[in-house]
Amino acid sequence: MMTMEKAQLIIEAAIVKAKEIGQPMNIAVVDAGTNLTAFVRMDGAWLGSIDIAINKAFTARAFDISTLELGRNSQPGDQFFGIHVSNHARVMIFAGGVPLKVNGQIVGAVGISGGSGAQDQAVAEAAAACS
Amino acid sequence: MMTMEKAQLIIEAAIVKAKEIGQPMNIAVVDAGTNLTAFVRMDGAWLGSIDIAINKAFTARAFDISTLELGRNSQPGDQFFGIHVSNHARVMIFAGGVPLKVNGQIVGAVGISGGSGAQDQAVAEAAAACS
Amino acid sequence: MMTMEKAQLIIEAAIVKAKEIGQPMNIAVVDAGTNLTAFVRMDGAWLGSIDIAINKAFTARAFDISTLELGRNSQPGDQFFGIHVSNHARVMIFAGGVPLKVNGQIVGAVGISGGSGAQDQAVAEAAAACS
Amino acid sequence: MMTMEKAQLIIEAAIVKAKEIGQPMNIAVVDAGTNLTAFVRMDGAWLGSIDIAINKAFTARAFDISTLELGRNSQPGDQFFGIHVSNHARVMIFAGGVPLKVNGQIVGAVGISGGSGAQDQAVAEAAAACS
Numbered sequence: 001m002m003t004m005e006k007a008q009l010i011i012e013a014a015i016v017k018a019k020e021i022g023q024p025m026n027i028a029v030v031d032a033g034t035n036l037t038a039f040v041r042m043d044g045a046w047l048g049s050i051d052i053a054i055n056k057a058f059t060a061r062a063f064d065i066s067t068l069e070l071g072r073n074s075q076p077g078d079q080f081f082g083i084h085v086s087n088h089a090r091v092m093i094f095a096g097g098v099p100l101k102v103n104g105q106i107v108g109a110v111g112i113s114g115g116s117g118a119q120d121q122a123v124a125e126a127a128a129a130c131s
Numbered sequence: 132m133m134t135m136e137k138a139q140l141i142i143e144a145a146i147v148k149a150k151e152i153g154q155p156m157n158i159a160v161v162d163a164g165t166n167l168t169a170f171v172r173m174d175g176a177w178l179g180s181i182d183i184a185i186n187k188a189f190t191a192r193a194f195d196i197s198t199l200e201l202g203r204n205s206q207p208g209d210q211f212f213g214i215h216v217s218n219h220a221r222v223m224i225f226a227g228g229v230p231l232k233v234n235g236q237i238v239g240a241v242g243i244s245g246g247s248g249a250q251d252q253a254v255a256e257a258a259a260a261c262s
Numbered sequence: 263m264m265t266m267e268k269a270q271l272i273i274e275a276a277i278v279k280a281k282e283i284g285q286p287m288n289i290a291v292v293d294a295g296t297n298l299t300a301f302v303r304m305d306g307a308w309l310g311s312i313d314i315a316i317n318k319a320f321t322a323r324a325f326d327i328s329t330l331e332l333g334r335n336s337q338p339g340d341q342f343f344g345i346h347v348s349n350h351a352r353v354m355i356f357a358g359g360v361p362l363k364v365n366g367q368i369v370g371a372v373g374i375s376g377g378s379g380a381q382d383q384a385v386a387e388a389a390a391a392c393s
Numbered sequence: 394m395m396t397m398e399k400a401q402l403i404i405e406a407a408i409v410k411a412k413e414i415g416q417p418m419n420i421a422v423v424d425a426g427t428n429l430t431a432f433v434r435m436d437g438a439w440l441g442s443i444d445i446a447i448n449k450a451f452t453a454r455a456f457d458i459s460t461l462e463l464g465r466n467s468q469p470g471d472q473f474f475g476i477h478v479s480n481h482a483r484v485m486i487f488a489g490g491v492p493l494k495v496n497g498q499i500v501g502a503v504g505i506s507g508g509s510g511a512q513d514q515a516v517a518e519a520a521a522a523c524s
Contacts, residue, residue, distance in 0.1 A: 003436050033295020034178055036443050039432040043396050047428050062179025076207045079248035082215040082224040087182045088350075089220050134305050166309050170301040174265050181298050296440055324441025338469045341510035344477040344486040349444045351482050 002031035002100070002108040007038035010100065010110055010127045017126035018042060018114070025114035025123055026053035029100070032107050034061045042114070049113035055090045056097030056124075057111030062087065064106055067097035068121055096120030100131035107131065133162035133231070133239040138169035141231065141241055141258045148257035149173060149245070156245035156254055157184035160231070163238050165192045173245070180244035186221045187228030187255075188242030193218065195237055198228035199252055227251030231262035238262065264293035264362070264370040269300035272362065272372055272389045279388035280304060280376070287376035287385055288315035291362075294369050296323045304376070311375035317352045318359030318386075319373030324349065326368055329359035330383055358382030362393035369393065395424035395493070395501040400431035403493065403503055403520045410519035411435060411507070418507035418516055419446035422493075425500050427454045435507070442506035448483045449490030449517075450504030455480065457499055460490035461514055489513030493524035500524065 007029040018025040024042035026049040031037050036057075041050060056067050063070055071093035074080040084091050095117035100108045110131075112124040138160040149156040155173035157180040162168050167188075172181055187198050194201055202224035205211040215222045226248035231239045239262075243255040269291040280287040286304035288311040293299050298319075303312055318329050325332055333355040336342040346355045357379035362370045372393075374386040400422040411418040417435035419442040424430050429450075434443055449460050456463055464486035467473040477484045488510035493501045501524075505517040 004433050008433065031295070033293070033297060033440070035295060035434070035440050036432065037434050039429060040397055040401065041428070041430050047426070050429050059179065063177050080225055081206065082202065082222075083183070085215050085220040086186060086223065087179055091179065135302050139302065164309070166303070167301060167312050168303050170298065171266050171270065172297070172299050178295070178297050321441065325439050342487055343468065344464065344484075345445070347477050347482040348448060348485065349441055353441065 002029070002037055004037060006131070010130055011038055011040055013130040014110065014112060014123050014127035015040070015042065017123045021115070021119055021122065023115040023119050025112050025120070026050050027123075027127070028053040028057040028111040030057040030061050030108050030111075032061065034058050037108065045114040052092060052113035053096070053111040055111065056092040056113060057109045058090055059092045060097035060099045060109035060111065061106065062091070064099055066095075066099065067092050068095040068117070071095070096124050098124040098128040100128055102131060133160070133168055135168060137262065138239075141261055142169055142171055144261040145241065145243060145254050145258035146171070146173065148254045152246070152250055152253065154246040154250050156243050156251070157181050158254075158258070159184040159188040159242040161188040161192050161239050161242070163192065165189050168239065176245040183223060183244040184227070184242040186242065187223045187244060188240045189221055190223045191228035191230050191240035191242065192237065193222070195230055197226075197230065198223050199226040199248070202226070227255050229255040229259040231259055233262060264291070264299055266299060268393065272392055273300055273302055275392040276372065276374060276385050276389035277302070277304065279385045283377070283381055283384065285377040285381050287374050287382070288312050289385075289389070290315040290319040290373040292319040292323050292370050292373075294323065296320050299370065307376040314354060314375035315358070315373040317373065318354040318375060319371045320352055321354045322359035322361045322371035322373065323368065324353070326361055328357075328361065329354050330357040330379070333357070358386050360386040360390040362390055364393060395422070395430055397430060399524065400501075403523055404431055404433055406523040407503065407505060407516050407520035408433070408435065410516045414508070414512055414515065416508040416512050418505050418513070419443050420516075420520070421446040421450040421504040423450040423454050423501050423504075425454065427451050430501065438507040445485060445506040446489070446504040448504065449485045449506060450502045451483055452485045453490035453492050453502035453504065454499065455484070457492055459488075459492065460485050461488040461510070464488070489517050491517040491521045493521055495524060
């Protein structure tokens with residue numbers, strides 16, 4: 001189960017990785033019901049990425065998949081093209097959202113936004129590894 | 132005409148097919164006025180697909196076409212590209228929404244979401260066959 | 263925990279009560295995460311009440327309180343006046359939404375809309391008694 | 394200036410006060426630009442109050458006033474009645490949002506939601522005292 005304490009630890013892990021990369025990030029954690037549990041914006045992180053980080057976390061739990069992988073199925077001509085406007089346009093289809101698992105069970109998700117897709121994904125994976 | 136009883140039977144048919152496939156689904160039925168008549172989320176079905184199932188049903192009746200076929204006309208460069216953001220972004224352009232007909236007349240639609248496009252479509256067609 | 267089967271039983275209990283009262287209702291059940299689990303509109307129930315039933319259920323779980331009681335604290339001059347526009351205006355502050363408890367723990371909520379406040383509340387309480 | 398570190402300290406102060414009161418809270422901090430800087434939901438805090446805490450913080454900085462005081466001017470017949478639906482219905486007009494000042498200058502705001510108006514206000518004031 002997701003708790004405030006666990007969410008804060010996941011955020012701390014994300015901060016460590018973001019500092020290592022040298023790119024300030026917006027970091028969001030949602031619980032199993034897709035509800036926001038914790039969030040921080042690192043100093044200097046993009047303001048437009050606040051919403052994106054939160055919605056990447058939402059998306060990764062809403063579909064139990066990384067947003068990177070969902071994006072691969074949601075390009076023009078793909079089986080899920082158009083999914084990005086569903087759920088009141090909160091579905092993010094690019095890298096940075098990753099489900100959080102405990103003993104193989106999904107307990108929530110983390111969403112990272114503030115850098116390139118590769119940077120966001122690296123930070124998200126580092127954070128998810130702590131869940 | 133769509134009734135609560137008929138909508139529930141269509142949902143039961145969808146559940147049977149979803150269990151046969153082994154993929155939990157969100158299942159929605161709308162009436163001829165595009166209004167939601169019945170809905171269920173099978174245990175474990177994607178949370179982000181609640182909205183999508185309802186909107187696939189909306190779309191299939193709103194345009195009297197399967198969302199699969201609408202999607203074929205709504206890719207970049209196609210005649211309806213951009214339609215997915217109309218109607219407050221409730222138009223779904225990928226498989227899983229199918230009109231419901233009685234004696235050739237459309238009486239509503241069913242929307243399925245929770246698996247691959249092929250799985251959603253198979254369940255929607257099985258459900259529609261009961262209308 | 264909320265399941266599809268339990269949600270359907272709660273809906274059946276609501277239908278029985280609504281028929282006893284002689285007023286068709288829209289009936290919604292959400293889970294502990296406020297996500298829609300099941301819904302039906304009885305034949306002839308108000309179309310505008312589809313949204314209201316779903317949002318009454320959302321509200322009752324979102325604040326762990328009946329919408330009737332929340333409404334008593336949300337009138338002009340009261341401590342929560344204005345809460346009805348929060349959460350993207352999905353907060354309903356009149357009778358018909360009731361939390362669902364199992365062994366004292368809230369597992370979701372039911373929302374009823376289609377009649378007077380007293381009728382909606384009576385059906386919601388009858389449904390909640392089955393959870 | 395608001396920083397991530399300062400926002401986290403303000404949140405910690407809010408958690409201490411909320412625990413003292415014995416009521417789990419949603420806690421949000423925004424910067425001088427009204428943008429979300431940090432957020433936590435304490436275990437068991439109302440799910441519907443996530444949005445409200447964030448928007449109380451938004452409101453307190455957007456109008457440089459506590460939401461309690463704004464509410465006193467926004468009841469029916471008052472000079473600002475109706476303001477709660479402005480800004481995409483994000484203006485909260487009940488207690489729990491307080492501007493954050495440093496040397497008399499507003500640097501952001503804190504928003505608290507999860508209890509009665511008096512509880513939310515007490516936690517918000519305790520948090521603001523740390524800024």
